[in-house]
Amino acid sequence: MDTTLSTTLSGMLTTYQELRDRIYTMARQHGFRPDWVESTRSVRLLLLYDSNHVVVARTTVPVRDITMAKLDRLREDLAPVFGKEWME
Amino acid sequence: MSEPAISLVVHVKREQVLDTGAWVWTALPQRYPGSAGGRSIAELHEEVEALKHFITGADPATRINVDYIYEVPGLSGEVLIDYRHERSRRDDAAAELRRANDELGTKARTMASALRAAGLSIRDSAAVMELSKSRFEQLCQG
Numbered sequence: 001m002d003t004t005l006s007t008t009l010s011g012m013l014t015t016y017q018e019l020r021d022r023i024y025t026m027a028r029q030h031g032f033r034p035d036w037v038e039s040t041r042s043v044r045l046l047l048l049y050d051s052n053h054v055v056v057a058r059t060t061v062p063v064r065d066i067t068m069a070k071l072d073r074l075r076e077d078l079a080p081v082f083g084k085e086w087m088e
Numbered sequence: 089m090s091e092p093a094i095s096l097v098v099h100v101k102r103e104q105v106l107d108t109g110a111w112v113w114t115a116l117p118q119r120y121p122g123s124a125g126g127r128s129i130a131e132l133h134e135e136v137e138a139l140k141h142f143i144t145g146a147d148p149a150t151r152i153n154v155d156y157i158y159e160v161p162g163l164s165g166e167v168l169i170d171y172r173h174e175r176s177r178r179d180d181a182a183a184e185l186r187r188a189n190d191e192l193g194t195k196a197r198t199m200a201s202a203l204r205a206a207g208l209s210i211r212d213s214a215a216v217m218e219l220s221k222s223r224f225e226q227l228c229q230g
Contacts, residue, residue, distance in 0.1 A: 014106050040138045042125040058145060060122035065112045067103040070123045077121040 012071070013087050016044075016063045019074065023061070026082040032056060039063065048081060057081045093151040094144050096120065098136055100129070101159040115156075117143050193230075200227045 013019050027034045027048060037045040043060035050056050059077035062070045075087045097118040102111055113132045115124040122143045126132030133156075140152045158168060196217065203213035214224035 037142065040124070040135055041131070042135050043123070043139070045122075045139070045142050058121050058142070060124065060139065060143070062123065062125065065105045065110070065125050065127065066107070067105055067112065067114050067125070069101065069103055069114045069116060070125065071106075073116055073121070073123040 011088065014066060014071070016061065016066070019061055019087075022087065023078070026078070026086050030081060032081065048078075093153055094146055096140055096144055096152050096154045097157060098154055099157050099159060100132065102161075120144055196227055197230065200224060204228065 013022055023034055023046070031051055033049045035047045035049060037047055039045070042064060043062050046057075046059050046061050047055050048057040057078055057080065059074060061074060071087070075084075078086055099116045099118060101114050101116070103114050104110065105112055110127075113126045113129055115126070115132050115136050117123070117136075120143045122139065124132060124135040124139050126135055136154055140146075140154060141148050141150065144150075144152060146152060157165075159165075199217060200213060203216060204210075208216065210224060210228075211221055214221045217224060219227070
């Protein structure tokens with residue numbers, strides 16, 4: 001990922017590595033456990049568990065060909081547990 | 089007993105990848121989380137097939153019918169809807185024809201047996217049923 005592009009997207013996360021690291025950070029902050037279920041060619045499947053081992057969120061994290069719509073969807077999927085601005 | 093089918097509506101749009109600018113296809117399930125992508129429509133379909141049980145949270149045994157809605161600039165949605173409608177009509181008609189053929193086959197065999205049992209020759213039986221002699225013989229053997 002071109003770091004210049006990251007900057008032009010106003011600090012938004014735009015690579016899989018950035019998304020994964022932010023998810024780990026947010027999960028730790030909120031006391032959730034991330035579980036990567038499996039992978040396909042384009043995404044990794046993510047479940048978030050609370051301390052009672054209940055699934056609190058389910059989503060896919062893009063690993064390649066990342067687009068705005070995919071980022072928007074990921075942001076929406078995890079907003080209920082991480083807060084609206086978790087990706088900022 | 090099998091689980092009832094789930095209907096999954098997926099919006100498909102063309103988008104540019106943020107880093108390379110390449111055009112790809114993005115799949116966005118409606119009313120369910122997640123997304124998928126493909127560099128071709130066929131690849132996107134494969135991805136959605138692989139993900140659909142996870143996306144819906146359904147048991148792997150559950151049947152999931154995926155309905156793709158394509159957002160292609162310059163292509164009216166009605167064109168695709170019309171095409172799907174006509175294809176569906178054609179499929180229904182083909183299924184009805186298969187059913188009618190099956191029923192006709194059963195009745196024709198019953199009729200052929202009844203004619204032979206009544207003492208009619210193969211030639212006369214075929215004539216009564218408006219079939220060729222060879223077709224009638226085929227029917228009796230089947």
